[in-house]
Amino acid sequence: MIILSRSEIEALVDLDTGLAAVEQAYIAASQGRATIPPVGYLAFPEVDGDCHIKYGHISGDPLFVVKIASGFYRNPSIGLSTSSGVMLALSATTGQLEAILLDEGFLTDLRTGLGGAIATRALCRPDARRVAIVGSGIQASMQIRCLHRAMRETSLTFTLWGRSEVKSATIAQTLAGEGIPVETTDNLEALCRSADIIITTTPARQPLIPSEWIAPGTHITAVGADAPGKHELDTALVARADIRIADHLDQSLAHGEFSAAFDAGLITRDSCSELGGVLAGMAPGRKNRADITIADLTGIVVQDIAITREILDAASKSLDKPVVDLST
Amino acid sequence: MIILSRSEIEALVDLDTGLAAVEQAYIAASQGRATIPPVGYLAFPEVDGDCHIKYGHISGDPLFVVKIASGFYRNPSIGLSTSSGVMLALSATTGQLEAILLDEGFLTDLRTGLGGAIATRALCRPDARRVAIVGSGIQASMQIRCLHRAMRETSLTFTLWGRSEVKSATIAQTLAGEGIPVETTDNLEALCRSADIIITTTPARQPLIPSEWIAPGTHITAVGADAPGKHELDTALVARADIRIADHLDQSLAHGEFSAAFDAGLITRDSCSELGGVLAGMAPGRKNRADITIADLTGIVVQDIAITREILDAASKSLDKPVVDLST
Structure with missing residues (x-):
């Protein structure tokens, strides 16, 4: 049994293998190969405060994962992070506890960033360059970092709008230090009107982005809405989109970005597809230059399984011996 | 954050405080004070193999608990224990992970033993002396150990029947080493006919004990049936009982010892009560000497919360400093 601290986990992250692993996990989920x-x-x-317990298994995977992720929203007032968490990896052949990843929520942030990058890359126009980031929390920087890596052969430009100018500037400064230039703006409307790609990362409960701000050909990845009552996009915009993709359609229609439009009868279940299906070529992604595409990501345990496996694999390599038996 | 190993946990166990804590937890659950x-x-x-994830919170408790317990039934063939598990304690005010108890299933075995002793003590005749233990697994010895402690002012005698004579003898030997005399028998019928208290601890899927073996005045605690298809007692015996008590009535009727009789229409929900209600004096326990009483224990997360708190409290005392903030 291995226990890894957050700093040890951060040192083991490889965005490229993470992107590949999460992509395969989405495909497994959409093909019914995951519990x-x-x-x-x-x-x-x-x-x-609240606590979510996600758990699941990808068929054939040597490990299964239980993730505990809490959000206690008064923590900042006492100097603690709002979110914390831990991932447990157990053997799918013996049930033994194999690894405890004391990631404090970092791996959830990371796998959400990787998922956003995978969805954005799969659905944006090939010539998309101007990326608008909406929000100034952890996901704002994580989405930029992961998309910059996922599309590093494309010269993307990143512009960020957040309610807090201070937080926006901090993100731009941090990412500049990582070699990723990010501009900031205080004009959300102009930002959205000129963007090829929009990534929304806020916990908004009232739509931030009306339909009329969105030009044909835009792709939007929405990662903020993960619970009943949250949504970032105008329901008219969700209804207007040519392509609607969710990581987990049941979740998205129940409490994700598509739920308000679905509840209002503006969209049907059949008019949406799952990201894994698009990635596997089994469901339609973008068809035309002028399509408006929306990806709604509510988070799915297969991402947690994939990122846990990658971290444990990296730990094995760095120690030059298996820390967990990952043979299938 | 504290991490305790199984051996550290075992050294911290105090059956008396455990009995008191689990008793209070049952009462909290039955009074609706637990999630x-x-x-x-x-x-x-x-x-x-399978894995159960139990989690919950007792209102006002500084901690909440997530328990992961797996059972992989081919493990013994490769020299591993069938069951394993881990308990996580998180702060109910900040969501932070406070403790990881690497108990490998020991605390589940313990709290099941404590629960059985509490139910048996509450429901048996005051003059009950002869205890029959059915089964020769971990719960056979744990039930004896806990009941011996819970009723140490009563001169109980323990006689054990198990399918495996070798395992039965081993249990008797182990418990003799702890100062608890246990006889063994190969005659289950005679054992049941002469017992004041019967504790069944088997994973039986066909009833082991027909109604006609049970004399008036007998108390039975059944801890084996915890999943659909398992039951240890004849449905006619369940129906015949004067008092039917469950730790968690929904669970018992859905997949516990009472489910077969309930599904067959032999008993109603109203004819059963919850253990916490009996302990709190809010529900009827034994009324007459001749009553046949049955307690069905399927396991409930409040037991895990209580035992986790007791272990962490004991850890604090042994270190003479708080390992976790247990103030409410």
């Missing part, structure tokens, strides 16, 4: 039970949930309303 | 979501489940049919 994805309903997400467990505990609420702590007195302290504005 | 007990449905148990998460993953199956691995190719290797005859």
Whole structure:
């Protein structure tokens, strides 16, 4: 049994292998090769906190994963991070606990960034260059970092809008230090009107982006809406999109970005597809230059399984011996 | 954050405080003071394995608990224990991971033993002396150990029947070493006919104990049936009982010892009560000497919460400093 700290995990991250692993995991999920039970949930309303327990298994994978991720929204007032978490990897052949990843939520942030990059790359126009990032939280920088890596052969430009100018500037400074130039703007409308790609990363409960701001040919990846009541995009925009893709369609229609339009009867289930199907070539992605495409990512346990496996594989390589038996 | 190994946990166990804590937890559950979501489940049919994920919170408790418990039934053939597991304790005010108890299933065995002792003590006749233990697995010895402690002011005698004479003898030898005399028998019928208390601990899928073997006044605690298809007692015996008590009635009627009789229409929900209600004096326990009483224990996350808190409290005392902030 191995226990890895957050700093050890961060040192083992390889975005390229992570992108490949998460992409394969999406495909496995859409092809029915994954067991994805309903997400467990505990609420702590007195302290504005909650905890999600995600667990699942990809058929044939030597490990299964249980992830515990909490969000306690008053933590910053006492100097603690809002989110924390831990990933457990257990053997799918013996049930033994093989690894504890004390990632404190980092791997969830990472796999969400990787998922966004995979969806964006799969659905944007081939000549898309101008990327608008909406939001100034952890996902803003993570989405930029992962997309920059996933599309490094394309000269993307990143412009960020956030409610907090201070936080936006900090993100731009951090990413500049990683060699990724990011501009900031205070004009969300102009940003959206001129973008080829828009990535929304906010916990908005009122739509931030009306349909009329969006030009034909735009791709939007929305990662903010992950619970009932949250949505970032105008329902008219969701309904207007030519292509609607979700990482997990049940989740998206129940409590993701597509749920408001679905509940209002503006879209049908049949008018949406899953990302894994698009990646496997089994479902239609972008067909025309002028298509508006939207990817809604609510998060799915196969991403957690994939990133856990990659971290453990990297740990084995760095130690030059297997830390966990990853043979199938 | 503290991590405790199985041997460290075993050294911290105090059966008396454990009994008191689990008793209070049952009461909290029956009074609606606990959040007990449905148990998460993953199956691995190719290797005859499964994993249960139990999680919950007792209102006002500083910690909440997530327990992962796996059972992989081919493990003994490769020298591994069938069951393994880990308990995680998180702060109910900040969501931070506070403790990892690498108990390998020991705490589940322990809290099941404590629960059985609490139910047996609450429901048996005051003059009950002769205890029959059915089964020769881990729970056989754990039930004896906990009941011996819970009723140490009563001169109980223990007689054990198991399919495996070797395993039965080993249990008797182990417990003799702990100062608890246990006899063994190969005559299950005679054992049941002469017992005041019967504790069944087997994974039986066909009833082991017909109704006609049971004398008036007998108390039975059944801990084996914890999944669909398992039951140890004749449905006629369940129906005949004067008092039927479950740790968690929904679970018992769905997949516990009472489910077969309930599905057959032999008992109603209203004819059963919950253990916590009996312990709190809110539900009827034994009324008459001649009552046949049955307690069905399927396991409930509040037991895990209680035992985890007790272990962490003991760890704090042994280190003479708090390992986790247990203040409410």
